[in-house]
Structures are given as C-alpha cells and as structure tokens.
Amino acid sequence: MKTINFKNLKWIGSVFFLTLLTNCTDQAKSQPAYVPASREARKIQIALLLDTSNSMDGLIDQAKSQLWSIVNELARAKCGNEKPVLQIALYEYGNDNLPSSEGYIRMVTPLTSDLDEISKDLFELRTNGGSEFCGEVIHTSLKQLDWSKSDKYLQLIYIAGNEPFTQGRTNYQTACADAREKGVIINTIFCGNFNEGINTSWKHGADLTGGCYASIEQNRKTVYIESPYDKRIVKLNRQLNNTYIPYGTLGYEKKALQAEQDANASHYGSVNSVKRAVSKSSHVYNNRSWDLVDAAEEEDFSIDKIKTSDLPAEMQKMDREERTEYIVQKAEERNKISKEIQELNRKRAEYVTEHSTADENEGMLDKAILSSLKEQAKTRNFVIE
Numbered sequence: 001m002k003t004i005n006f007k008n009l010k011w012i013g014s015v016f017f018l019t020l021l022t023n024c025t026d027q028a029k030s031q032p033a034y035v036p037a038s039r040e041a042r043k044i045q046i047a048l049l050l051d052t053s054n055s056m057d058g059l060i061d062q063a064k065s066q067l068w069s070i071v072n073e074l075a076r077a078k079c080g081n082e083k084p085v086l087q088i089a090l091y092e093y094g095n096d097n098l099p100s101s102e103g104y105i106r107m108v109t110p111l112t113s114d115l116d117e118i119s120k121d122l123f124e125l126r127t128n129g130g131s132e133f134c135g136e137v138i139h140t141s142l143k144q145l146d147w148s149k150s151d152k153y154l155q156l157i158y159i160a161g162n163e164p165f166t167q168g169r170t171n172y173q174t175a176c177a178d179a180r181e182k183g184v185i186i187n188t189i190f191c192g193n194f195n196e197g198i199n200t201s202w203k204h205g206a207d208l209t210g211g212c213y214a215s216i217e218q219n220r221k222t223v224y225i226e227s228p229y230d231k232r233i234v235k236l237n238r239q240l241n242n243t244y245i246p247y248g249t250l251g252y253e254k255k256a257l258q259a260e261q262d263a264n265a266s267h268y269g270s271v272n273s274v275k276r277a278v279s280k281s282s283h284v285y286n287n288r289s290w291d292l293v294d295a296a297e298e299e300d301f302s303i304d305k306i307k308t309s310d311l312p313a314e315m316q317k318m319d320r321e322e323r324t325e326y327i328v329q330k331a332e333e334r335n336k337i338s339k340e341i342q343e344l345n346r347k348r349a350e351y352v353t354e355h356s357t358a359d360e361n362e363g364m365l366d367k368a369i370l371s372s373l374k375e376q377a378k379t380r381n382f383v384i385e
Contacts, residue, residue: 045089103136212376248306
C-alpha cells in the first residue's frame, strides 16, 4: 500500500520547515517548475511485444482486460524490504499500417512507470495485416529500450503472436543471443495449439535465453468473479481520485487521463474497475511528474520549487504553510483510502478463492505472463509474495 513519508523535509513539527516558511514568497515565483529527481532503485522492466495483425483482436482484448491483474501481481514483488520500481514498454508488430521499412514494427510506449499511459496506448491499438517478424521486433526492442546489466534489474520480454517464429530478415536466434548477452529473458506466448508453437520455434526462442514458453487461446474472454466488496472498492476509487493535486503543464492533462483510464477499465465491468483501483492504491502507481502528493515523497522536494502559476487555482491563493498543510492533508487522506482498498482486496481475494471451482482464466495471457514471473524474479533476488 502507499505510504507517505516526506523523508528529509520533516514538515510536521519541524524547526527546519518553520525556518523555510519565512523565506520570501517572490523567490518561489522565480523558481523553475519542479522536476523530480531520478533515483537509483531496483526495477522490474517488462517489454510487451504484441502481434497486431488481423487475427489478433482477441490477444489485444485480453491485454486490455488483464493489464491491472498483471500489475497487481507485480506490485507484490520485493527484494528484502525494498519494493522495486515497475516499468513497462509496449511494442506492436505484424501490422500492415506500419512502415515495411521498419519491419512492420512500432514502439508504442518506451519503458515507463506511467501506468495510465500504458493503458491508454493499449486501448488505442488496432489490428491490420500482416507480416509478423519475431526476430526483428525482439532485436528492435533490445536496441531501442534502456536495458541495463545491473543485478538490481529484472528485465523481461514477453512476445505474443501466432505465425512462425522464424519469419523476417532478422534471425531470431541472433536476436535471442543478443538478449541473453544483455541479461534480458525472453518469454514466448504462442496464440494457438501448444505443439504448433513448438514446431514453429516459439519454444526454442524462449529456451535460448532461459525463458518460458506458453500457448494461449487468444479468443477467450476474461472471466471475472464478483464479490461483496466490489462496490465499496469502486466507491473508494472515486474518493482516491480526489486526493490528486495536479501541477505543471501536464497536470490537468494527466488528471483527465486518469479518469479516462478508469472509464476504459470499466468497459470490462466493475471487477476490472476494482482491479485498477487496487493497482492505484499500491506503490507502483506513482505520478510524481504531475501530482504534488507523490512528488512530495521525493527527497529533494520543496514547495519552493513549484511556480505559483503551476499550482492549481485553489493553491495559488494560499501561503506556503497553507500549501504544505493542504498537501499533507491530501496525503493522509490518500493513505487512509489506500489502506482500506488493500484490506478489502485481501478479503476479496479470500472470497474469490472460496467461490472458484477452477481457474477460469487458465490458458490466457495474464496466466502465461504470471506463471513465469515468480521463478524468473528469483534470478535477481526478487520475491513475489
């Protein structure tokens, strides 16, 4: 769950901060817009390489409907007491709308922790075509994304499609060897018969990097189990949205995007809205680039770094102490709501387990991804509880 610590500012009751309050207000107006500092941390980096040819509407539909289930599992990852930063990238390939000179490949989203952006980009994918070149899209993602050899990083590629793995001008074995050299594990997901995937080299592609091979039924619909806790969680999600304080040029745009992705999640029903709310109440849903509550968790944060014109209208009229108190109030409110969502989700999980006779989503995208994740996490000393 999210915790609000404000680290070195020690705002509440701090002599340091009381001194800070006496500084000239005009100085704050002259400061540039605040840009949160990057921090070295453990990371889980996942690149999703999705076939968007004509036959893959079901695959894209599963990705849209199961995104938050996947995120919630990843949010449980730890290394000791440290919770890793989650970054996801998205590629599409095999779509005739894409340039042939680029191998019918497009980087839709670079590695990012902005989960609303990933959701938006997923919902904008459209299928057409095409020619599916697995080796080339792997090679392209290895070249374009910011991979690191650091043992603090767990780096995974998940590639899904239904044509032979051998197609295209880039040899898949060469691409997989490059991935292995970079410390990136490739997991392959064949959309179709398990043995057909083996016979068309999908399993061999995974084997070359120590990854996992799976097959799925891409046209199956995600099955959700409702619980008595769902309505309360959905209501809390609306309250959670009210704790966000947009700032800067992107603030209101990102706040609107948040609401838009809530609506996209609800397209698949109330249970999917619940799963998104659970994600938003966890540490992986961090929006420090546009939300003052998340930004205030950074070690170098100071309200002085925010231009008055970059603040929401209600805060522009406040003095520094009032602005600080307002952020603290919203942070405390968010923490309380997040704790309740997490506790209700724990009860919900128990309810779903008791009322499930089998795994309704076996043989689907999220299970194919998550079944490999726990074992591969151990290679970088991560544990998914």
